[in-house]
Amino acid sequence: xxxxxxxxxCHTPQADSPSCKKKVALIGNPNVGKSVLFNAxxxxxxxxxxxxxxxxxxxxxxxxxxxxxxxxIDTPGMYSLLPIxxxxxxxxxxxxxxTPDIVIHVLDARNLERMLPMTxxxxxxxxxxxxxxxxxxxxxxxxxxxxxSLLAKRLGIPVIGAATVKKRGMxxxxxxxxxxxxxxxxxxxxxxxxxxxxxxxxxxxxGDYRLSRKSLALLLLQRDDxxxxxxxxxxxxxxxxxxxxxxETIFERRTSFHQDLSMERRRIIKGLIRDVFSEPDKRKITxxxxxxxxxxxPLTGIPILxxxxxxxxxxxxxxxxAGTVVDLVEQKFFEGFFNxxxxxxxxxxxxxxxxxxxxxxxxGVITLGIRYAIGIILPIVSTFFLFFxxxxxxxYFPRLALLVxxxxxxxxxxxxxxxxxxxxxxxxxxxxxxxxxxxxxxERVLATLLLALAIPCSAQLGVILALLxxxxxxxxxxxxxxxxxxxxxxxxxxxxxxxxxxVFYMELPPIRxxxxxxxxxxxxxxxxxxxxxxxxxxxLISMLLWLGxxxxxxxxxxxxxxxxxxxxxxxKETAVAFIFGFFRRDYGAAGLFDLQAKGLLNPRQxxxxxxxxxxxxxxxxxxxxxKKERGMKTALLIAAFVSAMAYGSGxxxxxxxxMTGIL
Amino acid sequence: xxxGFCGFEFKEExxxxxxxxxxxxxGCKMVKCPRCNYENAPEPLVVKxxxxxFKKIQxxxxxxxxxxxx
Numbered sequence: 001x002x003x004x005x006x007x008x009x010c011h012t013p014q015a016d017s018p019s020c021k022k023k024v025a026l027i028g029n030p031n032v033g034k035s036v037l038f039n040a041x042x043x044x045x046x047x048x049x050x051x052x053x054x055x056x057x058x059x060x061x062x063x064x065x066x067x068x069x070x071x072x073i074d075t076p077g078m079y080s081l082l083p084i085x086x087x088x089x090x091x092x093x094x095x096x097x098x099t100p101d102i103v104i105h106v107l108d109a110r111n112l113e114r115m116l117p118m119t120x121x122x123x124x125x126x127x128x129x130x131x132x133x134x135x136x137x138x139x140x141x142x143x144x145x146x147x148x149s150l151l152a153k154r155l156g157i158p159v160i161g162a163a164t165v166k167k168r169g170m171x172x173x174x175x176x177x178x179x180x181x182x183x184x185x186x187x188x189x190x191x192x193x194x195x196x197x198x199x200x201x202x203x204x205x206x207g208d209y210r211l212s213r214k215s216l217a218l219l220l221l222q223r224d225d226x227x228x229x230x231x232x233x234x235x236x237x238x239x240x241x242x243x244x245x246x247x248e249t250i251f252e253r254r255t256s257f258h259q260d261l262s263m264e265r266r267r268i269i270k271g272l273i274r275d276v277f278s279e280p281d282k283r284k285i286t287x288x289x290x291x292x293x294x295x296x297x298p299l300t301g302i303p304i305l306x307x308x309x310x311x312x313x314x315x316x317x318x319x320x321x322a323g324t325v326v327d328l329v330e331q332k333f334f335e336g337f338f339n340x341x342x343x344x345x346x347x348x349x350x351x352x353x354x355x356x357x358x359x360x361x362x363x364g365v366i367t368l369g370i371r372y373a374i375g376i377i378l379p380i381v382s383t384f385f386l387f388f389x390x391x392x393x394x395x396y397f398p399r400l401a402l403l404v405x406x407x408x409x410x411x412x413x414x415x416x417x418x419x420x421x422x423x424x425x426x427x428x429x430x431x432x433x434x435x436x437x438x439x440x441x442x443e444r445v446l447a448t449l450l451l452a453l454a455i456p457c458s459a460q461l462g463v464i465l466a467l468l469x470x471x472x473x474x475x476x477x478x479x480x481x482x483x484x485x486x487x488x489x490x491x492x493x494x495x496x497x498x499x500x501x502x503v504f505y506m507e508l509p510p511i512r513x514x515x516x517x518x519x520x521x522x523x524x525x526x527x528x529x530x531x532x533x534x535x536x537x538x539x540l541i542s543m544l545l546w547l548g549x550x551x552x553x554x555x556x557x558x559x560x561x562x563x564x565x566x567x568x569x570x571x572k573e574t575a576v577a578f579i580f581g582f583f584r585r586d587y588g589a590a591g592l593f594d595l596q597a598k599g600l601l602n603p604r605q606x607x608x609x610x611x612x613x614x615x616x617x618x619x620x621x622x623x624x625x626x627k628k629e630r631g632m633k634t635a636l637l638i639a640a641f642v643s644a645m646a647y648g649s650g651x652x653x654x655x656x657x658x659m660t661g662i663l
Numbered sequence: 664x665x666x667g668f669c670g671f672e673f674k675e676e677x678x679x680x681x682x683x684x685x686x687x688x689x690g691c692k693m694v695k696c697p698r699c700n701y702e703n704a705p706e707p708l709v710v711k712x713x714x715x716x717f718k719k720i721q722x723x724x725x726x727x728x729x730x731x732x733x
Contacts, residue, residue: 077698393667397668416699434701509665525692
């Protein structure tokens, strides 16, 4: 007879039976195999729903083992009992409010030392813990040796070695769940001073809590607001004295508490794993690990970043994509062959000049819209996405996030903000939407502002690189100026907007040699998506421009903008590119490309126009998403600020270049 | 699929949650990582179909082998 029988979920009528009582919560870091264990335990009978009041999903399933009914809860990944992210908050909320009868802590055997502190915290909290040391097969392959029974003895809880993907350890896990009895487990002591601090606060806790008093005291000392709220509600009249004591201890230990606690936990773990965990004398550091280390250390990581940018963006996207390929497609094919041919055909077929203008005129749908989309933007975007896919598939982006974390912290952001920033180089609109994943409102507003201001989308970036790479020093001036604006505005905005900079940490996936099939499929999908999005827009913009031309509205708009253009040292024709840019910045950049090809811009004007356009007001789609994500007031403020910054930067740069004569 | 940013493994269907709010959702086929929200390019339909054909061929060959053994 099978030891373990799958049953229906707890929400079924059957679940109402008194036997369907015991709750088992799976807890652990992300990517340690919790979901694999959950699926192996529950099979197909699961329900997935958002945790009340959040967008975090929690899976629940049910199982019957030897006649005992269990509800299994797969919680979101968490790193510590002190939550930082919403997922961690939900996982802890489950521990606090759903009072699971068994807490299974799943950890990765390869990272035992790093993940055991949470086991200690769970035990310390008095929770009924079973430890599953997962991914044992991989650990053994690496030559790591873990004495499971000794670890169980030292922790005082059941410990099972497993490889859930291969179903190894599953019978033991099921058996342990069935026979689990929450007995008193081992106690882990910190140094005398820390224990005294904790004991003084724990003594003031009189209520009945799910977590132990020691654990609550530690969380209070780590300024856990949620726990403070919970304790306040429970303690009632006794809370002010407790609050005072916590404040006093935090103040006394303001410089050393966190360091002390983390050092003590490390000491405890070191003691625990002595003779439990051993690795080969000379663990071979692979080439990939070496490269990974080099990319995150500032001393080597920054030069590597510059090499990546130089060869990837400048040489490949700028010189090859926007130079060689655009020249071939736009100049040779469109200008040399296709446009004269299609103009002849349309003029032959359509007798009315106004309609001819719509298709093959100055702002014609075919001669301008399609030429821009296929002749200029497509080659640039294709090379950019190819380069982007290579970096993505190699695992470089998370390392870049760690590398820039320090710089980002200076401007009130964390490495987490690298995601929207990196995505912004693809499309600022979708990147603005991704800013909602950032920790604090302050971070979200800052990232939205910086995206609107200083992150050019891929098409715009490619065209600008192509434009400026032909003029000596122009690219350097543009790059330095944009970096300055990014850091300066970010820094000042961080000073103006109140709030704390959150902590950022992430697990690094392995660095690897990019696979050709992955690169090609990713590039193809991104190109397809981008092209399908821009082609109709470019056609629509061309039609609007045509309409503007025949109604003479367009000429008036250019005339109105001419003094503004003149004040930043640009010819009035540049206004056309800026009007294009209002619809989409890449369309505007393509307009500048055209102006340069006609010889209407000198190096100074080219650089000033490129800087102004890069900072220029976001495109219509980005403005709409800013309004949706941050509200109308913030969106309008950002748009006004960005427009003023664009003009101001163009003005200052023009004066600076005129004065110094560097271009 | 595996997230190109954080390496998290998830089902493609999980990556479309919350897309309704995006104005680009009708044209965009990107799959969002449930852990870090990074937008990943999904496997194109053509590639999926080709892979399915290969799988079917493999399955067919395996069945024939098994039948012969029996």
